[in-house]
Amino acid sequence: MNTLEEVNDFVHNGHQEYLPHVSIDPVIFGYHQQKLKILLLRWKGLDGWGLPGGFIKRRELLSQAAYRILHEKTSLSDLFLQQFHVFGDSPYRVQERNASEYKEKFGLEVEPNNWLLERTLSIGYFALVDYSKVSVTTDFFTEDYHWFDVSDIPPILFDQNETVEKALLTLRLQIYHQPIGYNLLPEKFTIPEIHTLYETILGKELDQRNFSKKLIALGLIKKLDERRSIGAHRSPYLYQFEKEQYEHALQEGIVHTY
Amino acid sequence: MNTLEEVNDFVHNGHQEYLPHVSIDPVIFGYHQQKLKILLLRWKGLDGWGLPGGFIKRRELLSQAAYRILHEKTSLSDLFLQQFHVFGDSPYRVQERNASEYKEKFGLEVEPNNWLLERTLSIGYFALVDYSKVSVTTDFFTEDYHWFDVSDIPPILFDQNETVEKALLTLRLQIYHQPIGYNLLPEKFTIPEIHTLYETILGKELDQRNFSKKLIALGLIKKLDERRSIGAHRSPYLYQFEKEQYEHALQEGIVHTY
DNA sequence: TCAAAAGTGTTTGTAGTACACCCATGT
DNA sequence: ACATGGGTGTACTACAAACACTTTTGA
Structure with missing residues (x-):
């Protein structure tokens, strides 16, 4: 999604291709130089860092959507991916947003009842990936990316700090019951x-x-x-x-x- | 939701009050005569048993919606309630349904693009309740209820058998890390x-x-x-x-x- | 030869597991 | 008095935890 034409099509007709009201927000963990890192994208206009989220296509299985979104952003196909929580309690997410925001921030004309302005639940996934194999793709909405050390995550968009916290907690709990490492380390x-x-x-x-x-x-x-x-x-x-x-x-x- | 007027309002205008595309499906566990039971409702027209699900109001927090739905069906307010998985991989759920189904099964006229016909993701919650304190409320869509022994769950609607399975699995895993019983047993x-x-x-x-x-x-x-x-x-x-x-x-x- | 990191075994303590007999109660 | 279910203690075993010295390598 890079040309203005594609973006406009997404904004105005996206609801025909994607389910509104639900997004997938992956927390992507990588490991580099003895540090655990998380991949965040710089969102244009919003002037902040956020998770590399996406929407579910209307005829697409939920798990396939999660893999597709991960693949689109990181070009990885071998990874560990697991759903961990649905976020729908943040007051921010309950409020619907208004069209003028879009005009200001992205320079896009958006009708007041546009699907992107409505309330969205966020399905949290966490992914464990081989840091060295990731090549990040940015698009119209995202101008940059960065691997942040988990001990040094900046305030990020919406309620996503909570998402990152819970992902980390889930990872720490899970490591006691499941092996972890296959997707974070090189083969040898x-x-x-x-x-x-x-x-x-x-x-x-x-x-x-x-x-x-x-x-x-x-x-x-x-x-x-x-x-x-x-x-x-x-x-x-x-x-x-x-x-x-x-x-x-x-x-x-x-x-x-x- | 009992009068025909209320039902018609829900079917035709429900999308103004509720978020489409997402439902909450609670698996309600109770304990009676040394058996672990699950509460299912008999859905009119569909001729089958199913979970006592519901929708999220547009301005309602997700967790509040779950409590409200539980309260509406069981009239309980003291219970243990926990989200455990989002289901969106069943082929059945990816297909949208058609209007004639509604006509046949419920005798309701439904426009072809009605919100209830669209694909719905299901957020699974499990609840632990005091069997003896539950009094079940049925409505236009549900004609009966029954507590089924977990070892004897009949084939139920859509992909909900999978939901019940996963709820049970989650409960069994969780019992090793958390105390359980407070909501399933009487005070003494x-x-x-x-x-x-x-x-x-x-x-x-x-x-x-x-x-x-x-x-x-x-x-x-x-x-x-x-x-x-x-x-x-x-x-x-x-x-x-x-x-x-x-x-x-x-x-x-x-x-x-x- | 020195500095830095890798590699390796044993002991101790704690907690899970296995197991069997006596007690209380109403019929 | 008897049948039925309730209540209690000990010994064994396995695994987690604690702990320190020797070896390898390149500079």
């Missing part, structure tokens, strides 16, 4: 890397010996016969996830601590 | 009662000694100086939930098994 990784990832997500220190013991005992990872050279230090072994064990644990859940 | 209850409740929800046997030990150790319940007379047997002690501990555990979560 070292123990110190996954160890730091878990510490970063949970925001606390984990004993290195107990941690690796646990992952290996659960059969989630296996040691390879390769090492990574990291300069003036001992070369750590590379590991891979055991795909079958990992999938099984995803399905069945695991009960444990780290 | 015996150990064998709550023990059977947990066995019923989890669908497996729990050692009676370990179970009561655990609940007491967690400080969730306290023994009263009363007993219940149960006929030709030893009278069991009555217990009560420790409200503060219980609330605290609800907030913070508990990590344990039973």
Whole structure:
């Protein structure tokens, strides 16, 4: 959606293609330089950062819509994606917006009963992606993007700070019952890397010996016969996830601590 | 919504009061005679059982809408209510319905672009209620109600069997991290009662000694100086939930098994 | 040879699990 | 007195938690 013609078509006829009143707002987590990051877009006119949301097509399955939106923004197709909450309690979201806002901010003429002005519920998804493989696509409404450290998220649009908070909370809870990491790490990784990832997500220190013991005992990872050279230090072994064990644990859940 | 006038107003003008495309579908759990039950309504015309769903008013908070719908159907105000999933993947829900269906089934004339014919996403909530305090209200669309044993749910409307399944799964998972029972049991209850409740929800046997030990150790319940007379047997002690501990555990979560 | 990071085992404590007998009550 | 369900304590086991020193590597 880049030409003015496309944008106008979306604004004036979008309700024929998309369901009004419901949006999908993905919180995209990536991991880079030992920091957990979230991808935000800079919304033109609104002068603020926001989640890379989108709408559901009228004949599209909900889960397909979520994958499509993610793919459109990040060009990724291999990712972990999970619905976590519907947001519909923010006073901001209950109020409908007015047409003059659109005129001012985007320079677009919008009729007073336009579908984009109506109240919208937000379905929150969180995604875990390989930071290095993401290439972000911007469009008419978004002029920039940035990976923000989760410990340093700025005030963002509408009630979306709440969405990010809840996504992080869900991720932290889930890590105790499901393996996480397959989509956040490269195919081959070292123990110190996954160890730091878990510490970063949970925001606390984990004993290195107990941690690796646990992952290996659960059969989630296996040691390879390769090492990574990291300069003036001992070369750590590379590991891979055991795909079958990992999938099984995803399905069945695991009960444990780290 | 009982008079024909009210019904016609809802069908033809409901989209002015309610958000189209989104419904709330509550799975209401009750506990009676050592069985876990779900409340279903008999939908007139559709000739089938279904969840007691409803729509969200345009200026109403999502959580308020859920409470209002529950209250309208059960006349309860003290209950545990929690959102658990949005359903939008059923092929049935993607197809829009046609007007002749309404004519046939309800005897109502409906214009072809009526809001009720459009695709609807369903927000699943589950509720835990005191069976004995529920008094069900039916209306024009619903002619009867029934509490079904969870092990014996009939095929129900649309994709709602999936909704019930997922609600049950969520309940079973949650019972490991949160106390449950406050809304399913009367104020005073015996150990064998709550023990059977947990066995019923989890669908497996729990050692009676370990179970009561655990609940007491967690400080969730306290023994009263009363007993219940149960006929030709030893009278069991009555217990009560420790409200503060219980609330605290609800907030913070508990990590344990039973 | 030094600095920085990786790698590895053992002990201790706690909590889950398994298990069986006596007690109270009404008929 | 008997049938039925209620109530209680202990021993074992497994796993989480705590903890420190040696090895590798490049500068």
